[in-house]
Amino acid sequence: SQQGEEDPQALSIQEGENATMNCSYKTSINNLQWYRQNSGRGLVHLILIRSNEREKHSGRLRVTLDTSKKSSSLLITASRAADTASYFCATDLNQAGTALIFGKGTTLSVSS
Amino acid sequence: DAEITQSPRHKITETGRQVTLACHQTWNHNNMFWYRQDLGHGLRLIHYSYGVQDTNKGEVSDGYSVSRSNTEDLPLTLESAASSQTSVYFCASSSTGTSGGADTQYFGPGTRLTVL
Numbered sequence: 105s106q107q108g109e110e111d112p113q114a115l116s117i118q119e120g121e122n123a124t125m126n127c128s129y130k131t132s133i134n135n136l137q138w139y140r141q142n143s144g145r146g147l148v149h150l151i152l153i154r155s156n157e158r159e160k161h162s163g164r165l166r167v168t169l170d171t172s173k174k175s176s177s178l179l180i181t182a183s184r185a186a187d188t189a190s191y192f193c194a195t196d197l198n199q200a201g202t203a204l205i206f207g208k209g210t211t212l213s214v215s216s
Numbered sequence: 217d218a219e220i221t222q223s224p225r226h227k228i229t230e231t232g233r234q235v236t237l238a239c240h241q242t243w244n245h246n247n248m249f250w251y252r253q254d255l256g257h258g259l260r261l262i263h264y265s266y267g268v269q270d271t272n273k274g275e276v277s278d279g280y281s282v283s284r285s286n287t288e289d290l291p292l293t294l295e296s297a298a299s300s301q302t303s304v305y306f307c308a309s310s311s312t313g314t315s316g317g318a319d320t321q322y323f324g325p326g327t328r329l330t331v332l
Contacts, residue, residue, distance in 0.1 A: 135318065146306055146323035147259070192258065194318075202247050202266070202310060202318040203274065208258035 108136070108176075108193035108207035116213045123180040125210040127193030128173075134196050136169055136176050137204065141190045150178075150191075183214045218243040222307050222324040230332055235294040237327050239307030247310045248290040249321065250274075250282065252303040259306065265290055266312075297331045304328050 108127045117123055127136070135154045139147040153160045153169045153176065160167045166179040180187055190209040197203035220241040229235050241248065250262040261274030263282040271282050279301060281293045294301055305328075308321040 137318070137320070139321075144326075146325050147308075147321075148323070149320045152320060194321075196318050197261065197274075202312060203249060203261060203264045203272070204318050204321060205261065205275075206251070206259040208256070 108195050108205065110191070110193055110207045110210040112210060113208070114211045114213070116215070117183055119184060119214055119216045121183055121214075123183050123187070123212055123214070125178045125191050125212070127176045127178070127207060129176075129193075129195045130174065133171075136167075137194045138165075138167060138176075138178050139192045139194060139206075141192065141209070143189070147192065180212075183212075185214050185216050188212060188214045220307060220309055220322055220324040222305075222327050224327060225325065226328045228330045228332065229297050231297060231299060233297050235297050235329065237292045237294075237305055237307075237329070239290050239292065239324060240288055241307075241309040241322070241324075242288065243309055243311070243322060244287060245309035245311050245322075246287070247312060247319075248284070249308045249310075250280070250290065250292045251306045251308065252276065252301075253306060253326075254303050262292065262305075263290075294329075297329075299331050302329060302331045 108129045111126045137152045138150040141147045164181045169176045192209045194204040194206045223238045249264040251259040265284040307324040310319045310321045
């Protein structure tokens with residue numbers, strides 16, 4: 105099955121720096137989503153970008169999508185300690201339905 | 217406020233026992249999903265449902281079953297628990313996207329299952 109693969113697996117930065125995470129996937133998609141998971145908690149939706157969109161912003165988050173390269177990136181600007189979490193990209197299981205396939209995630213650690 | 221809940225939050229059971237994990241949502245979503253999360257594997261889709269009486273197998277469905285008798289609930293049953301099923305289980309729900317593709321999923325807090 106198709107799956108988003110995040111890169112890097114782990115990222116450590118200082119507060120105030122920007123964090124960039126990348127996601128690659130295998131087959132055509134309707135949309136791509138990014139989720140955050142704080143330790144011991146459920147996933148929380150961050151942003152959804154459709155296949156006909158190239159860039160989307162939400163607060164300090166910027167997501168890009170390049171369907172020709174089958175890749176997406178999530179940029180968190182001016183990182184805070186509270187951004188410490190795991191970040192997952194998710195793509196459609198198939199073109200017909202609404203199930204998602206998640207990648208293995210990027211673990212972000214922001215130190216003060 | 218609408219929410220999605222899971223019970224129990226923690227469960228310890230023995231190999232061979234039948235276990236049922238509950239998931240209840242008040243979003244009135246048609247779509248419900250079960251995932252398991254293990255270190256090194258991320259989230260893997262177990263089963264999902266697009267509505268009452270509809271169920272579908274995901275990536276790792278062997279040893280699991282679900283049934284959907286109403287909109288609000290999708291219980292996950294482990295027919296005969298195995299140590300390999302020790303994991304954290306997440307339930308999620310979503311509405312049907314209006315322009316094609318998957319819509320935002322709302323996740324429950326998870327159930328930590330240990331099979332001894």
